[in-house]
Amino acid sequence: MDLKLTEEEQKFREDFRTWLKENLPKEPLTGRSEDDPNYWNQLRGWQKKLAEGGWAGVSWPDEFGGRGATPIEEALYLEELAVCDAPERAGVIGEGLVGPTIIAEGSQKQKEFFLPRILDGTDIWCQGFSEPDSGSDVASLSTKAVLDGEHYVVNGQKIWTSFAHMADWCLLLVRTDPNAPKHKGISCLLVDMKSEGLSVRPLRQMSGDAGFNEMFFSDVRVPATNLLGQLNEGWKITITALMNERANLGSGLYVGFKKTLNELIERSKTIRRNGSPATKDPINRQKIAQAYLELEILKLNSNRALSQITNNATPGPEGSILKLYWSEFNQRLVQSAMEILGEQAQLKDFDQGKWIYRYLRSRGNTIEAGTSEIQRNIIAQRVLGLPRSY
Ligand SMILES: Cc1cc2nc3c(=O)[nH]c(=O)nc-3n(C[C@H](O)[C@H](O)[C@H](O)COP(=O)(O)OP(=O)(O)OC[C@H]3O[C@@H](n4cnc5c(N)ncnc54)[C@H](O)[C@@H]3O)c2cc1C
Known part of the structure; x- marks a missing residue:
């Protein structure tokens, strides 16, 4: 696993950084909610802008409107988006899961009709x-x-x-x-x-x-x-789609979790528990240090998965290691946050309700895109070569 970026990879990152500086929405999007149509219209606008700049579907081949980005370049792309708090991508299922599946299995007509509409946010x-x-x-x-x-x-x-x-x-x-x-x-x-x-x-x-x-x-x-x-051959397509989903969901998460951890560290310094700042409590300090260590392990795991995808060309069962790790890590991180910040972190008015939202939303992480038990079965059978248990 060579972690040094090549010249092309550095250029790729610089080009995207420059583009983001000029094109990132100046104001945060309004009505941030998964069920607000106005919010979704803004997301479609952002997707269109990315496509116009040539920064949508970056890992898709050039002929289908992408950039043919390597897995490492795609990871850099997702990292840059996370670093500058870019709006989420409305096309995330289309770009990450449906598009690659249509590219692999679709007819010429399906490719011509659907792919450009995924890239520019016409279709969610x-x-x-x-x-x-x-x-x-x-x-x-x-x-x-x-x-x-x-x-x-x-x-x-x-x-x-x-x-x-x-x-x-x-x-x-x-x-x-x-x-x-x-x-x-x-x-x-x-x-x-x-x-x-x-x-x-x-x-x-x-x-x-x-x-x-x-x-x-x-x-x-x-x-x-x-x-x-x-x-009657949809199962093959399902496997391709699910592997892409697991590989995609993991990329770029390190930066997001790092932000949550940094916010927790800063907040722990100002919030008072039992008469002194939360960071004075040795148990809280251990929890924060533990989260820091686990996050660095996540980074190493991501690099390993990336290196395996680079060598094997398609995402494989190693995506399950990453999925299992990040989903359970996030639950531990936000659980620690709730314990360190105390009961008030459960209130919607405390820090705009972000801690309780993160805590409640994280419960679904170990269910969506395949439960932890299923990921462990995949790792046992397909990575470790153990026999099936049933
Ligand atoms: C936030 C979120 C978003 C989602 N989005 C989508 C989506 O867009 N599209 C979509 O199709 N689905 C989506 N899902 C559904 C998700 O894929 C399923 O919930 C998941 O696959 C588990 O299926 P289930 O809920 O039927 O649980 P079940 O399969 O009934 O599992 C119940 C329990 O039994 C365990 N279990 C089941 N089989 C085994 C086994 N063989 N060995 C050991 N333990 C086992 C499971 O781990 C779990 O704990 C989403 C789920 C969530 C939480």
């Missing part, structure tokens, strides 16, 4: 995989699609679909052969969220946001040309 995507009875074991899904002339007719229900309430399109997994073994009868459809018969019901999380949803499909007609890849 969601990922319709989980169902009420199929989460970890997503291959047991039962939403079905039946070919009727030139359309697939879809019936069933999805759940926990992030951004479905704002999305224009959905990467949807459906069962197309109910008689085949469960991994063999799945296909992948690209579904217009405005389709008749498709309804979306937001679910409010304990953090207060309504960022994910239930989706109900009642005789939804999807053009057969919107089948992605081959009929």
Whole structure:
């Protein structure tokens, strides 16, 4: 693992830094909430700006509007965005998960139509995989699609679909052969969220946001040309998409967590617990030092995953090590923050409610993109070569 940046990598970072200095929104976005349409319009605007500057889909090949950035360059890109507190990217599912899957499996027409619209924020995507009875074991899904002339007719229900309430399109997994073994009868459809018969019901999380949803499909007609890849071979696409998701979710997180830790250190100096600053308490000091150490381990783990992706060209099971580590680290970090800052950190008015929001939101980290138990199974079987336990 060579951690020194090459000249090209340094230039890549400098170019992006310069662009960001000129183009970053001068004011923070307003109405920062996962369910505020006005906030989403601002995010679409930011996505468009990134695309106009050539800074969207950086890891996509040039021919599809990207920059062909290497995994290391992509990590630098995400780091720079985090360092300057850039707005989140509305296209994160489209750019990180759907786009690469369409590039790998899509028809020429699908590439021409969908890819530019992902890059410039015209289309926001969601990922319709989980169902009420199929989460970890997503291959047991039962939403079905039946070919009727030139359309697939879809019936069933999805759940926990992030951004479905704002999305224009959905990467949807459906069962197309109910008689085949469960991994063999799945296909992948690209579904217009405005389709008749498709309804979306937001679910409010304990953090207060309504960022994910239930989706109900009642005789939804999807053009057969919107089948992605081959009929009944959707499982391969699912694996590609999930590996991209795990690899992407981990990148650039170090900077975000570092900011949280630095804020915690500064806040601990000013807040008083038992008559003196929180930082005087030896237990609090240990918790902060522990978080610092674990964060540096996260950085090393990220570098290792990056180096493996660089060597293997596609994300592999090592993404699971990173996913497991960052999600559990974040929960420990915000748990420590709540303990150090005390009961008042639970109030919405304390530091604009950011500590309680972080604490509550972090609970989902070990569930989204595959639970910790599932990541451990992947590491046991595919990294360590242990036998399956069931
Ligand atoms: C914030 C958030 C955003 C999400 N966004 C999306 C999205 O956009 N699209 C989407 O499709 N889904 C999304 N999900 C759903 C997520 O992928 C599922 O919740 C997750 O895969 C777990 O599935 P489940 O909830 O059905 O739990 P289950 O699979 O029912 O698991 C229940 C418990 O059993 C454990 N378990 C299950 N199987 C095993 C096993 N084989 N070995 C050991 N333990 C096991 C699990 O670890 C868990 O603790 C999101 C979830 C969250 C929290």
